[in-house]
Amino acid sequence: MVxxxxxxxxxxxxxxxxxxxxxxxxxxxxxxxxxxxxLEAEALFAAVHEYQRQALGGPKPQLH
Incomplete structure (x- = not known):
């Protein structure tokens, strides 16, 4: 994980x-x-959040 x-x-x-x-x-x-x-910084923060969520084995996001 590290x-x-x-x-x-x-x-x-x-x-x-x-x-x-x-x-x-x-x-x-x-x-x-x-x-x-x-907007660029916000998009990158969202990408980091998603990457870390996946790397830590978090739940998959629900698509509406």
Whole structure:
């Protein structure tokens, strides 16, 4: 299980970098650019969550 969690570390690093870009952009970038970066960070966090859920053997999500 630890190996599966470690395999997800590059995705987590990308997510942290995206969040950092989003926060930095709030100071200097346009509203449109900030929103784009927010959506990117949010999507990456969702991907990390799903990866970790699967790696830890969590229940499969229900599709509606």
């Amino acid at each position: 190996d599966r969690i470690k395999a997800g570390e590059p995705l987590m690093e990308l997510t942290v970098q995206a969040l950092r870009r989003y926060h930095e952009a709030q100071e200097t970038q346009s509203v449109k650019e900030v929103e784009k970066l927010r």
